[in-house]
Amino acid sequence: MRYIPNTDEQKREMLKEIGVSSFEELIKIIPQNLRLKERLNIPEAITESELEDKIYHIAQKNSNFFLMKPLVGAGAYRHYIPEAEKFLLQREEFWTCYTPYQPELSQGTLQSIFEYQSYISRLTKTEVVIPSIYDGASATGEAALMSLRLTHKNKIIVSNLLHPHYRETLKTYVAPHKPEIIELPYNNGLVDIKKLQNLIGEDVAAVIIQSPNFFGGIERLSEISEIVHSKDALLIDVIVESMSLGILKAPGEMNVDIVVGNAQSFGMDLNFGGPYNAYLATKKQFIRQLPGRIVGETVDVDGKRVFVMTMRAREQDIRRERATSNICTNHNLNVTASNIYLSLLGTEGLYQISLINTKSAHYLENLLIKSGKFEKVFDYPFYNEFLLKSKEDIDTVNKKLLENNYIPPLKICQFYKEESLKNVLLFAVTEILSRDDLNKVANILLE
Incomplete structure (x- = not known):
């Protein structure tokens, strides 16, 4: 860090400009009993070159x-990021997280956001897309609040196969509204359909499902959708691994009302857990x-195509009591990264990478089961994550892999305490792992 x-x-x-004679006079309003009496227990100052050397060795x-x-994986997935994307993101014009309030100065940025919205709309088969929310967990909370406003009901059914971190964030988001949150249990690695039929009633605002779920299972969204809509509730589908959209049926085609997605897989590296980005897609009838x-497309006074922000209902845009959200920033660099990534891949490229992900995951599962060292926990369809029970202590297994x-x-x-899930591992496979890598993993675990 540079400093002056x-x-x-x-x-x-x-001090003279402030109007005091000394630093002590400046802080005299701070009571003596609140002041630190001894020096901070930190090393003495060192030069910049010494600091650089120290950090390098650490x-x-x-x-x-x-x-x-x-x-x-479990919410953050390492995918290959093309060099072209990395190069383009070095353009300093993109280096802001702030919202482009002046359209006449921000046409490039607005066009990039519009293009990204269009991609997500095509992938999810929905009509309207919010392109930038902090992450998948906060987007899930926003979707839940949206369902309460739309239905004027105060009960939400949440799958316990929704990512545990998302569930905790959801509870925090909706707490001021005091809704009743009902946990929907699972059966054989997917949500329990019979339990859903028993739990849902006319007083339910929304049902929140993750697909692929936290165990990796692909949920039966069409069947769930019929049950949910029979009671005039809304169906919210949470997609933590958005790469799955390249191969799985779009949620909009299964009459999902609100789609929440974590966009990290679209051109963002793991980055020690963030920052990422999320989107929220829905039907046009819920736009308000x-x-x-x-970002919308229109024409200027000369009839030329231009882009502007619209439907601005965050609290910094309108009166707080009328706002639909208090999100106060825009992850625009991450939106740009996703736009570049999806533009480079195109429809066929995204499909091929999604296909590699799921084929490789099934290949590794088969290898590990054939080794005799692992066994299936559930018999369920999955995308690129799956559960296996190890016949060897899982700490030993993980140590071998780390070495x-x-x-x-x-x-x-770590998240599920059921007896049946003891000594069980959640594997994730992406295109980062080659066929040779998968064979090597199987051989390591055979030892």
């Missing part, structure tokens, strides 16, 4: 992430309750 130290003369000038203790390939704003530069799969018992 202040000289004694500069300090005196600043960094050498880190593993080489490029060489370590992940077998874990969207939590945010969209061979593979980030081990998730211990599912």
